[in-house]
Amino acid sequence: MTQRNVYISNMPLDEALKLYRAQLENPLKVENVPVKSTLHRITTGPVFAHRSSPSDPCAAMDGIAVLSDRTQGANEKNPMQLSEHEDYEYVNTGNLMPKDKDSVIMIEDVKPIHEGVIEIVEAAYSWQHVRQVGEDIIAYEMLLPSCHKVRPMDLGALISGGVPSVDVFEKLKVGILPTGNEIVQEFDALSRGKIIDSNSSVIEGLLIEMGCLTKIYCPCQDEPEALKAAIEKGLVENHMLITIAGSSAGAKDYTVSTIEALGEVIVHGVAIKPGKPTILGKVNGKSVVGLPGYPVSAFFAFEAFVKPLIESWHGQMDAMSIHEGVLTQRVVSSLKHEELVRVTLGEVNHKWVVTPLSRGAGTTMSLVKADGILTIPRLSEGIERGEKVSIKLLKPLHTLSERLVVIGSHDLLLDMIADRMPMTSTHVGSLGGIMALIKDECHMAPIHLIDEKTGIYNISSVQRFFPKRKMILIKGVKRLQGLMVRKGNPKAIHTFQDLMRTEIVFINRQKGAGTRQLLDYELSKLGVNSDQIKGYHREAVTHMAVAVTVASESADVGLGVYSAAKSMNLDFIEVGYESYDFLIAYEMLNDFRVQHFIELIKSPYFKKQMTEIGGYSLEETGDIVEIGEAYD
């Protein structure tokens, strides 16, 4: 009687996978690939934009480009005639704006009088129907995070962002070694007692779908020396080897003993059916997986072990399904169209919250950032905040539930965190963040709100908005705010008073932004009427957007943080330090996502990054401040 392997364990799936994963290092090296060849490849690090898109102001509509000042006074009663080349130029959507024009009037609103002369009946406002620099992509912003599988829509963002090539993981090379005396690979070789090898093709197909390079070897005889040689060869030529059949405890099942002789068997036998007699082995630091010979067992063992292993080396991205959530912002839509709104999703307090992304048709990034699509049917005027909606998912749901949902004020540090942990952040300013927190629409609100009496940041605002709720302020950073101007300060701007000069064009932040509050606070101290400032009503939603607007000469000055000014190579007139902190509900302090976040901002990595950027003080970062009483 032949010798048989008798021992085979019954380890729970999770345990086996965890044990095995911990034993193996990621075998994949980094490869730099031209951007147009990156479809379905996986990024090894965050990818940043090289340039803004649009890179110059351009027409958002077909029509005429005008200087808005020139059109003031036109109305139904007093139509105004304009001359071509002198007062206006024809522009098509996407055309560069002429240097001396700041506004587009739609062709539908233009009445031709005769060749070279048209009439208008309404004044244009500044930047009307003009796509501003960086409206879609802002130079140096993060386009894709690490470990992201490049989808078709991502290609658009990379190319528009001027990224010539991308660092991606090399393709995993996997050898497939069928075993068994009875196995043949060609139909011609079939005879009584022989079995055609179908498993190798199935496993190869699954690997191809995961982006691997595959090689199927000739079936190996049930003979220890032959098997040893075949495994050794397969491991030299690949990152990983999968053997098929011979993984059990039968008389001719030599795989376990061979792997043991060459290296180490980490797991043999798992509590999954079908798929029990699986071998998870390691030889010379490389993975050797022995799949069972029964086709369904091989398939499920692959799905249970090989797939998650490769995914953990890669990161993952797939699937498409429908999921319900509650809308966090009102979405208005036209009756005429079915509208497709890109949204992000997050799970807050056992409820899925759906936040709309930018809706412009030119914003490639909204496709990249989107977790899903909300369809607003034709003949609907829109959907109210708080309503239940169905979302067509673009990403697997389980990757979304792990996310920290952040709504509030923007800072560069959020991008840095987002690359290190699952997170979605929406930038609606400090007050917008507090409102979202009141409605349980986010886990965390980054805020920087100054108390106009004491000059102390955040605490009094939290007390005012949450009079009966215990809250936690996670101390963030102190950051330097100041006026950003072009290099050399050509317009000699030094104080807030200078903003009132008529030749100075300002770019403001949106209502509810802490930076706008700071501006209003400074203006009120000076007794200045904000309407005297040209551009006060023009809004940008992030510090970087302000910096880009100034750098591209679309405005002369804006208020914002040092880091944004520095990254766009602008001069910076210091105004003072402000506290940028993170507000959460008291109950959320022990949430795994929040804990992960606190860990990250207290890490040496974070400190190093922020110091390199400059303009931040991190003395209290990660400290916990309790505000108010618990009432439950």
Place this chain on the structure above:
Amino acid sequence: MTQRNVYISNMPLDEALKLYRAQLENPLKVENVPVKSTLHRITTGPVFAHRSSPSDPCAAMDGIAVLSDRTQGANEKNPMQLSEHEDYEYVNTGNLMPKDKDSVIMIEDVKPIHEGVIEIVEAAYSWQHVRQVGEDIIAYEMLLPSCHKVRPMDLGALISGGVPSVDVFEKLKVGILPTGNEIVQEFDALSRGKIIDSNSSVIEGLLIEMGCLTKIYCPCQDEPEALKAAIEKGLVENHMLITIAGSSAGAKDYTVSTIEALGEVIVHGVAIKPGKPTILGKVNGKSVVGLPGYPVSAFFAFEAFVKPLIESWHGQMDAMSIHEGVLTQRVVSSLKHEELVRVTLGEVNHKWVVTPLSRGAGTTMSLVKADGILTIPRLSEGIERGEKVSIKLLKPLHTLSERLVVIGSHDLLLDMIADRMPMTSTHVGSLGGIMALIKDECHMAPIHLIDEKTGIYNISSVQRFFPKRKMILIKGVKRLQGLMVRKGNPKAIHTFQDLMRTEIVFINRQKGAGTRQLLDYELSKLGVNSDQIKGYHREAVTHMAVAVTVASESADVGLGVYSAAKSMNLDFIEVGYESYDFLIAYEMLNDFRVQHFIELIKSPYFKKQMTEIGGYSLEETGDIVEIGEAYD
């Protein structure tokens, strides 16, 4: 002022797509591809197995092969010693069964005494732990339907079923033509006012994901003659051409007028946002789609029109999500394992019903047939019939809801119907079908149940099981039943009496099968005790399974229909015609799925197919017989 196209319509999406689809013929020809190159290709017709799998009886366990008769009498008190080569041979899983052995005893139940002698303490029964011929795949059964995208698991079934090559659609060739004076394709060519072409790469990526061959052309200038030449060239070289930008009504939007000059504009302007200014055109019978230039508009217009159009030429298969349903059969599971059960889904009476498929680890086909996976956790004993379960879908849900759910007796004609309409059929015999209908677990039960008193088929059984419910019997076929024996009838079997001869091995159908009832009816007329028939308790679940068992000499005779005997080249001793009809609830008669079914069985196509097979009479096929009264 330049001339502008002013008219652009606002057609609803569905209407536009329907109108456009109707104007175009499927441009794809058929290509025959070696089986191992068929991954992700789409079948043009049903694919049938060329051989059974396993093709010979083989061991399902590691152990010893014995003749079951030789082991009778062994028990704990009377252990039995057996000698190697004389009484037993060692076999491993997958090994051919020795010619004179019919049973396998697991190695764990074998006690070695000394070299060449072992002891057993339990008798083996016939076919114990033996994989029978055709257990996974039966020769000539349908492996894949038409318009099916080949997945990795499908490769396994095709190869196991001995299919050397497969007819698939040739790959769709699509040209992509970016337009616009400002568009450049390389970063080096960028200068002020130029825009890099990102759309073409996004659209190309989406097309590659659909299995198309793509070619991106150099950006075409906004110049009518250049555009005309580029469109003509693109159409000569491809099945379909997609132009990007210039699809609106601006001064330089020449696409509409150019397509109009070359062919026909079917739709210009659709009620979808973003994506409104889309052009759906036709030139020389080929599709030309003009996508808008804004990236997001181009993406959504592609998803809204190009994708469904190509899908309608291809058929489709993707997606992965979770769905709930009610289990129609009890599933027992071991506490030790997490078990993954392959299931089919169907929608019956606004309820999703989940039916488990074969659970053996060797059944590749269960993976191919599976609509989804039911996971039974470790430490669960199983799930009861009628319980709600969550299914991980392997196919898009909407393709499943269109399906006719059939549970009951099997006939070849069901395969033929299944290739022509969406349908899932489970073979549990006539009585099993009636039980499923009582519990609203299927739309239709195919039955052939003889009334032992009158000899009339089906009507009395329906009255007995549905005393208070109005039912409809859709008349099916009359089919010839008989005894199947090997060519030349080597064992001279002529009547049911012959089944009692000790050297004759019979193969029976499962309990509840109409054919088994017919056997019992004939045996009772003869006054025969069924236990006298060797093989009476051995069950096969379809006519083809019976025929394969006889053809492979694993049994000498079985009862079944002529068509099965003929397709396995067996001799056939006629027993008589029986009525094989389709039972539905009265309310289901006007269901679109049932109506589709009736149309099909009354069609000349069906008549022609059945006549070619032979052994069927179709005089009453499709006639409607009402049974019982309505009580609601």
